[in-house]
Amino acid sequence: MKIIRAVVFILLSSLLPVRGQEMHPKNNSYKFYLALQGGFGFKIAGENLGHFGQSPSLLSATHTAGYTLGRGVSGGMNVGYILTKHICIEFAANYLISSNYDWNDSYGVLTWHGDMLRLVPALRFQTDEGPLLLYSRTGLLIGCRQYVQSESIWMLTGQQQIDQISRYSGRTSYGMQSALGLSYYIRHRISIFLEVCAMMQSWAPARMDYTKYTNNGVDMLPGMTVSQKQFIYETNYSGPITYVKGYAPSFPPNSPSPEPLMQIPFSSVGFTAGIQFAFGKHFITDKARYDLTSL
Numbered sequence: 426m427k428i429i430r431a432v433v434f435i436l437l438s439s440l441l442p443v444r445g446q447e448m449h450p451k452n453n454s455y456k457f458y459l460a461l462q463g464g465f466g467f468k469i470a471g472e473n474l475g476h477f478g479q480s481p482s483l484l485s486a487t488h489t490a491g492y493t494l495g496r497g498v499s500g501g502m503n504v505g506y507i508l509t510k511h512i513c514i515e516f517a518a519n520y521l522i523s524s525n526y527d528w529n530d531s532y533g534v535l536t537w538h539g540d541m542l543r544l545v546p547a548l549r550f551q552t553d554e555g556p557l558l559l560y561s562r563t564g565l566l567i568g569c570r571q572y573v574q575s576e577s578i579w580m581l582t583g584q585q586q587i588d589q590i591s592r593y594s595g596r597t598s599y600g601m602q603s604a605l606g607l608s609y610y611i612r613h614r615i616s617i618f619l620e621v622c623a624m625m626q627s628w629a630p631a632r633m634d635y636t637k638y639t640n641n642g643v644d645m646l647p648g649m650t651v652s653q654k655q656f657i658y659e660t661n662y663s664g665p666i667t668y669v670k671g672y673a674p675s676f677p678p679n680s681p682s683p684e685p686l687m688q689i690p691f692s693s694v695g696f697t698a699g700i701q702f703a704f705g706k707h708f709i710t711d712k713a714r715y716d717l718t719s720l
Contacts, residue, residue, distance in 0.1 A: 455705050456506060457504065457505065457506055457705040458513075458701050458702060458703045459503075459701070459702050459704070460503050460504075460505070460701040460702075461701075462500065462519070462699030462700075463499065463500040463501075464498070464697030464698060466495050466497060466521070466693030466695035467695050468492065468493050468495075468496045469493065469693060469694050492526045493526075493690040493691060493693060494523040494538070494541075495523065495624055495626065497523035497524045498521075498522050499697075501519025501520055502517065502519075503515050503518070503519075503545070504517075505549065510551075511550060512550060513549040513550075513551065514546075514547075514549075515545070515548070515549050515564070516544070516547075517543075517544070517545040518542070518543070518544055518545070519542075520542050521539075521540060521541045521543060523540065523541075525537065532580060533577060533579035533587075535576070536576045538574050539573035539574070540572040540573075541568045541628075542570040542571075543566055543568055544567040544569055545564045545565065546564055546565055547562050547563060547564025547602065548563055549562045555610075556610045557607070557610075560605075560620075561606075562620075563601070563602070564602045565602070566598075566600035566624060566626050567599060568597060568598035568599070571593070571628055571630070573593040573594075573628070574590060574591065574592050574593070575589075576589070576591075577589045585641060586640070587639070587640055588637060588638070588642075589637060590636045590638075591635055592634050592635075593633050594630060594632055594633075595630055595631025596628070596629055598626060598628035598691065599626070600624060600625050600626025600627070600691070602623070602624050602625075603623050604620045604621065604623070605621050606618050606620025606621070606697075607619055607620070608701065615701070615703075616700070617700050619696065619697070620696065622694070622696065623694045624692055625692050626691040626692055627688045627689060627690045627691060627692070628688070628691055629688050630658060630687070631657065632657045632681065633655070633658070633684075634654060634655050635654040635655075638654065650678035650679065651678060651679050651681060652677060652678050652680055652681065655681035656683070661686075662683055662686065
């Protein structure tokens with residue numbers, strides 16, 4: 426019995442170092458990784474939404490300061506390619522579901538909501554690979570599918586109540602992403618990570634359409650002209666702004682009404698957590714891969 430125990434002990438002792446070496450990524454070179462992640466973004470420094478024109482009293486309702494539609498939950502995935510042990514190329518796709526932003530004044534109430542699909546090509550810089558590593562990432566944010574909707578109720582003179590739902594669309598938005606993270610290998614080729622991430626981004630939509638417009642409960646959309654329910658945003662536009670709070674535009678009836686360009690903020694700072702899977706054999710030999718002097 427003692428001999429059997431001794432043999433088992435020797436076998437286990439010999440296997441443990443091997444297992445430790447297997448879990449160490451330096452002994453398992455790879456060239457790709459796939460990560461699944463989710464997180465939450467918080468509001469950062471106040472930003473403004475709305476038009477800035479020649480009628481402040483009319484437009485004050487759209488000057489909603491200190492908000493961002495970047496606040497909310499997000500989830501997605503990213504793939505990476507390892508160039509050297511310190512530099513990686515990444516491409517991520519994540520979907521943001523923003524929290525509602527509510528605003529009100531003596532004229533009415535306004536609620537904003539937005540979703541966005543973001544593509545993020547980036548460079549990742551990391552410490553020497555091992556069970557535990559630190560990394561930073563810098564990349565370009567590309568908002569390729571934005572969905573923004575605002576719901577408003579305005580009380581006008583003469584006891585008129587205007588209920589509106591506006592849908593914003595068009596144009597690609599751009600921004601920057603920076604992140605600082607910590608990754609830990611829990612087993613061979615599988616690691617978990619946690620990072621702090623900042624997004625700086627705004628979106629200038631191309632158009633806005635009313636999907637609901639009622640006056641004291643009466644649906645007005647069927648009788649409205651194109652210019653009254655569709656609007657296009659133009660750079661350097663300096664003409665009249667007349668649709669806010671139910672004011673009817675005085676443009677050609679069968680064409681969308683022009684409006685000055687507006688910016689919808691999507692910036693945020695938050696955290697992301699996930700799991701990462703490494704795969705593929707690297708094209709650089711093991712020795713060269715971990716000896717930068719030989720590259």
